[in-house]
Amino acid sequence: MNQDDIAYSLPLLKQAEHVVVFTGAGVSAESGIPTFRDALTGLWAKHDPMDLATPEAFARDPDLVWSWYEWRRWQIHRTQPNRAHNAIAQLESRVPRLTLITQNVDDLHERAGSSNVIHLHGDLQSPRCSVCAAPHRFDAELWLENPQENRSISPPRCLRCNNPVRPGVVWFGESLPERAFQQAFDAAGDCDLVLSIGTSGVVQPAALIPDIALKNGASVVHINPQPVLSHPRESSIQGPAAEILPILLRDAFG
Numbered sequence: 057m058n059q060d061d062i063a064y065s066l067p068l069l070k071q072a073e074h075v076v077v078f079t080g081a082g083v084s085a086e087s088g089i090p091t092f093r094d095a096l097t098g099l100w101a102k103h104d105p106m107d108l109a110t111p112e113a114f115a116r117d118p119d120l121v122w123s124w125y126e127w128r129r130w131q132i133h134r135t136q137p138n139r140a141h142n143a144i145a146q147l148e149s150r151v152p153r154l155t156l157i158t159q160n161v162d163d164l165h166e167r168a169g170s171s172n173v174i175h176l177h178g179d180l181q182s183p184r185c186s187v188c189a190a191p192h193r194f195d196a197e198l199w200l201e202n203p204q205e206n207r208s209i210s211p212p213r214c215l216r217c218n219n220p221v222r223p224g225v226v227w228f229g230e231s232l233p234e235r236a237f238q239q240a241f242d243a244a245g246d247c248d249l250v251l252s253i254g255t256s257g258v259v260q261p262a263a264l265i266p267d268i269a270l271k272n273g274a275s276v277v278h279i280n281p282q283p284v285l286s287h288p289r290e291s292s293i294q295g296p297a298a299e300i301l302p303i304l305l306r307d308a309f310g
C-alpha cells in the first residue's frame with residue numbers, strides 16, 4: 057500500500073458532496089465468500105457456470121439450479137461482514153450523500169449497517185416466482201434441507217400461481233433489474249467521487265459506472281490489490297479493501 061495514494065484521495069473524499077461506492081467480489085473476499093467460479097468445488101466441481109446461472113439451465117433442471125443457489129446462500133449465511141463492509145457503512149454518516157452500488161449478491165453490506173444498497177446483479181435473499189415475479193419470502197435462518205449435502209432441493213412454489221420460485225439474481229443473458237439500473241446510473245452521473253472497491257470492472261454494463269462518473273467530471277479512486285488503469289482523474293490505492301478503507305476513513309474524518 058502506498059501512503060501517497062491515500063494522501064491523494066483524502067481531499068477528494070473530504071470535499072465530496074455525493075460519493076458513489078461501487079463494490080464487487082473483492083469487498084467480500086476477506087469474509088471468505090468464494091467467487092462464483094471458486095465456489096465450483098467439491099460436489100459442484102463438474103459444473104460449468106452455464107449449467108447453473110442461465111434461465112435455460114433453470115428451465116432444464118430447476119432442482120439443480122435452486123440447490124446451487126441454496127448452497128451459496130448457506131455459505132454466505134455462515135460468514136460475517138469484514139472491516140471493508142463496516143467502513144463503508146460508517147462512511148454513510150460522514151459524507152453529505154452516499155450511494156452504495158454493489159455487484160455482489162450477498163447481504164454483507166446490509167448486515168454491516170449500510171442502508172439502501174443497490175444490488176445491480178440482484179441478491180440471494182430476494183427470490184421471486186419464475187413466472188409471475190411475485191416476491192417469495194423465506195426464513196433466512198431456516199434450511200429445511202442441508203444444501204451442503206443435497207444437490208436436488210426443489211424450489212418452493214409461488215403462493216400466488218404455484219409455479220417454481222427462482223433465485224433473485226441476474227443470470228447470464230438477462231438484463232439488470234430496471235430500478236437498480238436507473239438508480240445506479242443516475243447516481244454515477246450526479247456524484248463527484250466514485251470509490252470503486254474490489255471489482256475487476258470488466259462485467260458490463262456495471263463497469264460503465266466509473267466511466268459515466270468521469271465523463272460528468274467526477275473523480276474515481278480504485279481500491280484493489282491489482283493495479284487499475286488510469287484516466288487523469290482516476291487514481292488507485294493498491295491493497296486489500298479491509299486494510300485500506302479503515303485507514304482512509306480515519307485519515308479523512310479522524
Ligand code: APR
Pocket residue numbers: 079080081082083085086091092159160177253254255256257258259279280281282295296297298
Ligand atoms: N480487496 C479489494 N479488492 C480485492 C480483494 C480485496 N481483499 N481481493 C480481490 N480483489 C479484487 C480483484 O483484484 C479483482 O479485481 O476484486 C476484484 C474481483 O473481480 P471479479 O471476480 O471479476 O468480481 P466483480 O468485479 O465483482 O465481477 C462482477 O461478474 O462474476 C460476475 O456477476 C458476477 O457480480 C459479478 C460480476
